[in-house]
Amino acid sequence: MAPSWVNxxxxxxxxxxxxFATDFRQIRNSLSHADYRRINGGNRITLSEFYxxxxKYIMLLYQNGRELWSIQNIEKxxxxxxxxFNRMIFE
Incomplete structure (x- = not known):
């Protein structure tokens, strides 16, 4: 459970x-591809450092995306x- 200050x-x-954008791309690439730098980061940011x-920025992106992609009453x-696009993905 997260500490209260996180919320x-x-x-x-x-x-x-x-x-943030550069480091985010590097973390995404090192987790999505077979790469020995996953273990120690190489010349890139490590997963622990990124975290x-x-x-908080990843959580903001996640929460924002979750809210936007779960639109209710889309007909209105x-x-x-x-x-x-939203209609297509919900069908």
Whole structure:
């Protein structure tokens, strides 16, 4: 279970770190491909370092995506092609 401060709004009110996108891509690549650098990171960020530095940003992405991809009453929403795409994936 997460500590209570992790769920506090103030914990998330800051700018995204400069290297988040680069590090996120490297972690994604090292976990999604057979790569010896998974074990020690090589010249890339390790999974443990990534977790320590970016956990809250990943959680924000996850929660935002979860909310956006679980739209209820889609029949009442008209966002053009976005609505059409959502209809397709829910059928």
């Amino acid at each position: 506090d709004r103030s914990y998330y009110q800051e700018d995204c770190p400069i290297y 320590k530095q970016y956990h 929403i008209d966002l053009g092609d976005v609505t059409e």
